[in-house]
Amino acid sequence: MDFSQQVYQQNQTVWQESIHHPFIKKLSDGSMTLPTFRYYLIQDHYYLRDFARIHELAADASQDQAVKTLLQELANSLHDGEIATRKTFFKELGISQQDVVNTPIAPTTYAYTSHMYRTLTQAGAPAAIAGLLPCAWLYADVGASLQGVTSPVPIFQAWIDSYQSDDYTGPVAKQIKLTDQVARQTDATGRDAMTKAFSRSAYYERDFWQMALDHQDWQ
Numbered sequence: 001m002d003f004s005q006q007v008y009q010q011n012q013t014v015w016q017e018s019i020h021h022p023f024i025k026k027l028s029d030g031s032m033t034l035p036t037f038r039y040y041l042i043q044d045h046y047y048l049r050d051f052a053r054i055h056e057l058a059a060d061a062s063q064d065q066a067v068k069t070l071l072q073e074l075a076n077s078l079h080d081g082e083i084a085t086r087k088t089f090f091k092e093l094g095i096s097q098q099d100v101v102n103t104p105i106a107p108t109t110y111a112y113t114s115h116m117y118r119t120l121t122q123a124g125a126p127a128a129i130a131g132l133l134p135c136a137w138l139y140a141d142v143g144a145s146l147q148g149v150t151s152p153v154p155i156f157q158a159w160i161d162s163y164q165s166d167d168y169t170g171p172v173a174k175q176i177k178l179t180d181q182v183a184r185q186t187d188a189t190g191r192d193a194m195t196k197a198f199s200r201s202a203y204y205e206r207d208f209w210q211m212a213l214d215h216q217d218w219q
């Protein structure tokens with residue numbers, strides 16, 4: 001069985017807790033408050049900046065030219081796709097640069113991004129690549145789970161649409177293939193580090209939704 005399928009199956013409990021999380025329910029039925037959505041978007045702004053940066057750093061750290069090229073491509077598609085879409089959400093909701101500056105990174109965002117940097121520096125590019133995968137893949141699954149659902153709040157629906165589009169799901173398929181390719185080129189110790197990185201990211205993905213509902217802070 002491919003590495004991706006193996007870790008996907010191993011992490012189904014936490015994965016399904018994400019897909020069925022009250023945050024997703026509130027987005028799709030329109031009951032989420034705008035302050036909660038704004039909180040999520042600002043934390044996700046911090047997250048996506050580091051997420052893109054880790055693609056670039058993993059590309060630099062990778063020995064294989066094809067892997068480097070694909071990671072760079074994925075970083076570019078993040079900037080042109082998801083990060084660009086978020087700029088339109090910020091505009092629509094009137095979230096300014098000053099609002100971002102005034103909002104500290106929250107504990108779960110801090111822990112999740114720190115986990116990805118730590119994985120890269122301590123376990124290397126293959127584990128970092130595995131740690132990036134739940135982020136991409138889970139949101140595609142969330143999008144798929146909401147096919148046929150229309151949120152009554154247009155900006156929530158725009159968020160849902162963005163994870164159902166081919167522009168999003170195309171790169172995800174490439175990222176799954178890339179992770180499997182890297183796993184095949186990695187020894188058992190390296191694959192063990194990849195497995196841990198994937199599981200920890202899946203865990204933080206679920207906690208990210210809860211962080212937003214709780215408006216988590218450092219108190």
Ligand SMILES: Cc1ncc(CN)c(N)n1
Nearest residue numbers: 044047048135136139208
């Ligand atoms: C925390 C998180 N995880 C995943 C995604 C989807 N790339 C995201 N925007 N934010």
